[in-house]
Amino acid sequence: MKYIIIGLGNFGASLAQKLTEQGNEVIGVDKNMARVDANKDKISHTICLDSTDQYIMSGLPLANTDIVIVAIGEDQGANIMTTAVLKNLNVKRLISRAITPVHENVLQAIGVDEIVHPEEETAERWAKKLCIKGVVDSYEINGRYSIVEITVSDRFAGRTLGEIGFRTNYNLVVLTTLKIKEEKSFIGLHKKIHEVQGIASYETVLNKGDIMVIYGDNRDIKKILAE
Numbered sequence: 001m002k003y004i005i006i007g008l009g010n011f012g013a014s015l016a017q018k019l020t021e022q023g024n025e026v027i028g029v030d031k032n033m034a035r036v037d038a039n040k041d042k043i044s045h046t047i048c049l050d051s052t053d054q055y056i057m058s059g060l061p062l063a064n065t066d067i068v069i070v071a072i073g074e075d076q077g078a079n080i081m082t083t084a085v086l087k088n089l090n091v092k093r094l095i096s097r098a099i100t101p102v103h104e105n106v107l108q109a110i111g112v113d114e115i116v117h118p119e120e121e122t123a124e125r126w127a128k129k130l131c132i133k134g135v136v137d138s139y140e141i142n143g144r145y146s147i148v149e150i151t152v153s154d155r156f157a158g159r160t161l162g163e164i165g166f167r168t169n170y171n172l173v174v175l176t177t178l179k180i181k182e183e184k185s186f187i188g189l190h191k192k193i194h195e196v197q198g199i200a201s202y203e204t205v206l207n208k209g210d211i212m213v214i215y216g217d218n219r220d221i222k223k224i225l226a227e
Contacts, residue, residue: 001066003027006051006082008035011097011118012071016043027060031078052081054088062091070096073118076103083110148221149178152210155227162202170224172216174200179210 001024005016008030016028020043028043029051030036036048049056051072062068068091072079076099083096087110095114098104107115156164166172177197197204206212214221 001025002061002064004029004060004062004065004068006030006068006070007072007079007097008032008039008046009071009073011073011116012069013039013042015069015071020044027065029060052078052085054085057082057085058089062086062089065091067093067095069116070094071116071118073097073099076100079103080106080110083107083112087111144218145216146218146221147175147213147215150212150214150225152177152206152208152212154208156206156212157208159206160202161200161204161206164206166214170216171220172214172224174204175213175215176200177204177206177210177212179207 003016003019003024004027005012005019006029008016008028012030013028013035016026016039020026024044026044028036028039028046029049030046031048031050033048036046040046047060051057051070068086070079070083070086072082079097079099080103083094086094093114094112095116096107096110096112097116097118098107104115161174166174177200179195179197181195200212214224
């Protein structure tokens with residue numbers, strides 16, 4: 001996949017490096033030439049430019065980029081301006097970093113697809129989340145086992161967990177399911193929340209778009225995602 005990551009501070013640089021290591025094509029962008037130079041041998045491509053300038057930003061290969069991530073953390077104004085510029089340029093998928101709760105509300109108002117909280121989520125976790133199709137989130141327990149959130153696809157929709165037989169057929173345990181719902185914030189903005197449906201049972205019916213929380217061996221998880 002192709003990514004553009006804007007802001008090569010600790011989080012942005014780490015995420016760009018991990019995505020590059022996983023075989024993706026990554027363009028790292030920062031207005032600080034020292035950061036660009038520090039990462040030029042670790043990321044596919046690095047560019048020094050002002051991301052708040054729409055004319056300059058339009059010169060990037062945005063139409064051919066799968067995901068653009070605004071990782072600017074030290075300058076809230078630059079983060080918001082860059083996010084607004086990218087929204088105007090109609091990128092395919094826009095993810096932006098939130099610094100404060102108020103900042104997060106502004107990003108939601110702009111209409112970003114997803115929001116990053118680096119203080120709570122590591123670059124490694126986000127790299128895995130972005131690279132593996134169908135994965136909403138993941139938490140590695142150790143080098144072998146993980147808990148992963150997976151979106152319910154057509155092949156499982158409308159069937160019960162008992163009918164599918166995750167434990168027997170896939171050697172995986174479904175811990176619970178989540179439904180995505182919208183709620184209004186106190187200033188009237190809509191945001192998506194994940195509502196836990198309780199402990200999963202054999203009678204639990206999966207609906208397309210729901211999220212399964214699965215526990216198991218990383219090899220078995222990769223196998224089910226590849227099918």
